Amino acid sequence: MLRGGNGKGRTRAAEINLTPDLTIPKVFVQSAHRYGDRKVAMREKEYGIWRPITWADYFERVKAIALGLVALGLERGDKVALIGDNRPEGLWAEMAALCAGGVAVWIYQEALIDEVQYIVDHSDAKFLIGEGQEEVDKALAIKDRCPKLQCVIWDDPKGMRHYDDPILERLDRVMEYGRAVDQRDPHRFDELVKGGNGDDIALLFYTSGTTSAPKGALLTHSNMLRMGQNLMRVDPSYEDDDFVSFLPFAWIGEQMMSVSCGIQAGFTLNFPEEPETAMENLREIGPQVMFSSSRLYEQLVRGLQVKYADSTFLKRKLYEWGMNVGYALADAKFEKRAVSLPVKVQGYLANALVHRALRDHLGLSRIRNAYTGGSAIGPDHFRFFHAIGVNLKQIYGQTEIAGISVLHRSDDIKLDTVGKPIPETEIKIADDGEILSRSPSVFKGYYKNDAATEKALRDGWLHSGDNGFIDGDGHLVFFDRSQDIMILNDGRKFSPVFAESRMKFSPYIKDAWIIGHQKPYVAAVVCIDYGVTGRWAEARGIAYTSYQELSQEPRVLELVQHAVERVNKTLPPPARVKRFVNLFKEFDADDNELTRTRKLRRNFLEERYKDIVNGLYSDAKQVHMDTQITYEDGRVAKIKADLKIMDVATSQ
Amino acid sequence: MPELDDGVQLKVESIDMFFGGVAALKGVSFQVRKGEIFSIIGPNGAGKTVMLNCISGLYHPQRGKILFEGKDITSLRPYQRARLGLSRTFQKIELFRGMTVLDNIRLGRHMRMRAGLLSGGIYIGKVAREEIENREFIEREIIDLLEIAHIRNQVVGMLPYGLQKRVELARALAVQPKMLLLDEPMAGLNLEEVEDMARFILDVNEDKRWQVTCVLVEHDMGLVMDISNRVAVLNFGEKIADGTPDSVQRDEHVVRAYLGEKEDLYVTRR
Numbered sequence: 001m002l003r004g005g006n007g008k009g010r011t012r013a014a015e016i017n018l019t020p021d022l023t024i025p026k027v028f029v030q031s032a033h034r035y036g037d038r039k040v041a042m043r044e045k046e047y048g049i050w051r052p053i054t055w056a057d058y059f060e061r062v063k064a065i066a067l068g069l070v071a072l073g074l075e076r077g078d079k080v081a082l083i084g085d086n087r088p089e090g091l092w093a094e095m096a097a098l099c100a101g102g103v104a105v106w107i108y109q110e111a112l113i114d115e116v117q118y119i120v121d122h123s124d125a126k127f128l129i130g131e132g133q134e135e136v137d138k139a140l141a142i143k144d145r146c147p148k149l150q151c152v153i154w155d156d157p158k159g160m161r162h163y164d165d166p167i168l169e170r171l172d173r174v175m176e177y178g179r180a181v182d183q184r185d186p187h188r189f190d191e192l193v194k195g196g197n198g199d200d201i202a203l204l205f206y207t208s209g210t211t212s213a214p215k216g217a218l219l220t221h222s223n224m225l226r227m228g229q230n231l232m233r234v235d236p237s238y239e240d241d242d243f244v245s246f247l248p249f250a251w252i253g254e255q256m257m258s259v260s261c262g263i264q265a266g267f268t269l270n271f272p273e274e275p276e277t278a279m280e281n282l283r284e285i286g287p288q289v290m291f292s293s294s295r296l297y298e299q300l301v302r303g304l305q306v307k308y309a310d311s312t313f314l315k316r317k318l319y320e321w322g323m324n325v326g327y328a329l330a331d332a333k334f335e336k337r338a339v340s341l342p343v344k345v346q347g348y349l350a351n352a353l354v355h356r357a358l359r360d361h362l363g364l365s366r367i368r369n370a371y372t373g374g375s376a377i378g379p380d381h382f383r384f385f386h387a388i389g390v391n392l393k394q395i396y397g398q399t400e401i402a403g404i405s406v407l408h409r410s411d412d413i414k415l416d417t418v419g420k421p422i423p424e425t426e427i428k429i430a431d432d433g434e435i436l437s438r439s440p441s442v443f444k445g446y447y448k449n450d451a452a453t454e455k456a457l458r459d460g461w462l463h464s465g466d467n468g469f470i471d472g473d474g475h476l477v478f479f480d481r482s483q484d485i486m487i488l489n490d491g492r493k494f495s496p497v498f499a500e501s502r503m504k505f506s507p508y509i510k511d512a513w514i515i516g517h518q519k520p521y522v523a524a525v526v527c528i529d530y531g532v533t534g535r536w537a538e539a540r541g542i543a544y545t546s547y548q549e550l551s552q553e554p555r556v557l558e559l560v561q562h563a564v565e566r567v568n569k570t571l572p573p574p575a576r577v578k579r580f581v582n583l584f585k586e587f588d589a590d591d592n593e594l595t596r597t598r599k600l601r602r603n604f605l606e607e608r609y610k611d612i613v614n615g616l617y618s619d620a621k622q623v624h625m626d627t628q629i630t631y632e633d634g635r636v637a638k639i640k641a642d643l644k645i646m647d648v649a650t651s652q
Numbered sequence: 653m654p655e656l657d658d659g660v661q662l663k664v665e666s667i668d669m670f671f672g673g674v675a676a677l678k679g680v681s682f683q684v685r686k687g688e689i690f691s692i693i694g695p696n697g698a699g700k701t702v703m704l705n706c707i708s709g710l711y712h713p714q715r716g717k718i719l720f721e722g723k724d725i726t727s728l729r730p731y732q733r734a735r736l737g738l739s740r741t742f743q744k745i746e747l748f749r750g751m752t753v754l755d756n757i758r759l760g761r762h763m764r765m766r767a768g769l770l771s772g773g774i775y776i777g778k779v780a781r782e783e784i785e786n787r788e789f790i791e792r793e794i795i796d797l798l799e800i801a802h803i804r805n806q807v808v809g810m811l812p813y814g815l816q817k818r819v820e821l822a823r824a825l826a827v828q829p830k831m832l833l834l835d836e837p838m839a840g841l842n843l844e845e846v847e848d849m850a851r852f853i854l855d856v857n858e859d860k861r862w863q864v865t866c867v868l869v870e871h872d873m874g875l876v877m878d879i880s881n882r883v884a885v886l887n888f889g890e891k892i893a894d895g896t897p898d899s900v901q902r903d904e905h906v907v908r909a910y911l912g913e914k915e916d917l918y919v920t921r922r
Contacts, residue, residue: 047795048795273802
């Protein structure tokens with residue numbers, strides 16, 4: 001299309017011949033030697049300034065940490081658990097663990113103590129590398145229940161004055177040990193790296209099950225490298241690209257970009273100052289490549305919608321015109337239709353006047369490829385990004401296949417598909433509709449869980465548990481997890497995920513949970529967006545003191561009602577929502593309502609909110625709720641609330 | 653009463669403070685030692701904030717003496733006291749609401765800058781270096797410590813109350829004080845913000861790079877008893893007790909002054 005930044009004239013690292021003995025550390029060492037101190041490997045915004053770290057620095061630190069870990073007793077195959085926000089030290093530690101022959105086990109930063117304990121214990125981790133006081137507190141709380149844990153490493157000294165537990169070790173001390181080893185034995189590091197093999201386990205990922213306890217997926221070095229290479233065969237990355245690392249390292253998508261693609265393509269990783277500043281920092285960097293969950297894209301759209309509503313008349317009109325032109329062009333692109341000259345001219349104008357400003361505002365002015373994965377993104381959001389000229393593409397894949405098996409091609413994007421398999425990857429549909437895939441990146445199995453491994457891996461095919469089909473153009477269409485297709489009492493089928501994603505296009509709705517399996521009609525539980533709805537209420541002089549109060553405010557209920565009515569008009573009749581309630585809180589992973597990748601855990605929700613569900617399928621006008629919630633520090637509190645049940649028109 | 657002269661940083665001697673016929677403080681004396689967290693507590697209207705205002709120089713007591721590091725500061729003006737190393741926050745936020753967080757902090761830093769109007773206008777050599785050093789100080793020692801990086805460029809008036817309180821502390825720290833006077837730093841904060849603020853006060857007090865003596869006026873008894881080294885209790889303008897949190901909680905005058913609120917004294921947040 002007409003938008004710039006397509007990567008022409010950039011330098012691309014030569015494709016590596018991935019022989020079976022190659023490991024992530026070997027490729028890392030090659031890249032570090034190639035770029036040395038001539039190229040910036042990563043940047044971190046610290047104390048208000050972007051501070052560069054060259055490949056030579058990166059290499060030196062990884063080497064010191066790796067040898068330090070060995071000095072502390074790390075042996076080949078030992079597990080190293082890692083936890084913390086995205087920051088250079090986290091990646092150095094991971095790379096160091098891999099160089100020393102260890103297996104990296106990332107834990108979500110916000111994981112509660114019990115989750116941390118489960119993963120550290122189940123993975124047999126010998127080391128736990130955290131960031132600062134928060135992680136150290138978690139580690140000290142679990143160490144007695146995790147007898148295999150030998151050493152806890154931290155690096156941020158804030159608040160660490162009074163900690164003297166012998167299990168603790170400071171990262172710069174570890175690096176000193178490592179440098180001492182290097183002085184005595186300068187070849188030690190090279191030998192460690194050389195000792196690795198492509199078939200060794202590199203990463204152990206605990207997948208957040210929507211239904212069960214986490215399972216640990218074992219991925220080898222070559223799984224990861226081949227996946228990155230195959231992804232970049234479709235969408236090349238360049239040495240002077242920038243990537244912003246702000247999604248959890250415990251998510252496969254972040255490992256895909258920061259580790260596998262990062263060391264092969266040699267692009268620069270950028271770490272935000274604080275998690276709260278990620279969006280601001282994203283805009284400062286303006287990355288060429290981005291991979292994120294649908295959640296982030298939804299959030300970006302919501303932010304723009306709010307700004308639009310607050311804007312002046314003229315600007316609103318300009319925006320509306322620009323978006324209409326953008327949508328027309330985007331639809332033409334999806335349908336591969338040529339557009340007439342007048343539309344084209346309007347497109348140039350709209351780009352200059354509206355789309356470019358919007359892209360810049362989102363930090364996407366240089367974006368070449370924006371990927372979304374994890375959970376399904378709604379068609380409205382998807383169209384929105386194409387309308388403003390952002391090349392958003394679906395990625396489909398599981399942790400068990402190193403994160404990616406299917407991808408949209410830039411010139412072949414369809415709204416309702418997830419694209420075509422990447423090179424060296426086969427997709428087929430089983431007789432019962434299950435999606436099966438096979439590639440060099442299929443994992444080795446679940447750690448200490450043979451039953452689950454046998455279920456997932458049969459004759460070399462990965463059984464995804466997802467349903468789907470392949471359409472006439474060879475694109476994969478997938479319905480979310482098999483259990484997520486619902487059937488009404490009268491036998492009509494509908495997709496709750498689809499309806500939910502449509503509802504989330506309203507800026508006032510942050511989350512929606514659709515119910516209706518084996519029920520007479522569809523009902524919904526809505527979580528309003530506190531920030532956006534709050535501002536809406538303030539502008540109208542509606543007083544409220546809490547989320548709970550705002551959610552039950554009659555005018556807010558009406559607002560949501562209108563939003564749901566609008567969504568109903570776009571849904572097939574069986575999927576239309578007949579009744580809904582506004583929940584008194586947002587869904588939260590700490591309450592087990594969502595997985596850490598923010599998918600709804602439906603079975604759990606149904607059990608927890610069964611009073612609400614019963615209310616929605618009765619004649620009641622309101623439902624009384626009595627429940628407990630978990631604060632971030634693990635405390636629990638009781639909540640009592642009366643929720644009004646709202647009816648919605650379902651006919652056209 | 654043991655002799656505390658050793659290591660005493662602030663000495664308050666028989667302060668009387670009247671507003672017309674009302675005696676707000678009657679013969680109050682106490683001593684604050686270097687490096688401690690010293691809290692002044694008491695029921696409403698006991699004269700706690702008046703005491704703090706006398707120390708910072710906002711009020712001038714009719715009688716009595718205040719010595720800071722051995723120097724009589726009773727007749728000094730607030731800015732002169734600030735130059736000596738006394739800095740404060742206010743119960744009701746007194747920030748420049750139309751300025752950004754960073755500008756508010758820089759303003760607190762102004763006193764430590766030496767460049768004049770002319771050299772600042774030319775801005776070369778020493779002046780530029782000074783600017784960079786101060787920027788570094790603000791970023792490293794204050795913004796990072798108080799976790800306000802995400803709001804550094806936002807206008808103060810737009811921020812939630814809890815964050816504004818934090819900016820108040822940031823500005824007070826920019827003076828690089830030897831002693832920090834905190835007037836109800838926890839008032840109006842929610843539980844999480846209280847815990848954060850307590851952590852920041854402890855950081856400022858204990859961290860090697862700061863080690864600032866803190867004088868705290870606070871209503872939150874749980875917090876006071878948790879973090880203070882010593883506590884002085886005022887009641888109707890008179891000091892009725894001082895000592896360690898334990899001894900103060902057992903003091904019968906204190907219990908009587910708080911009669912009916914006795915439980916409050918023992919409440920800790922946990």
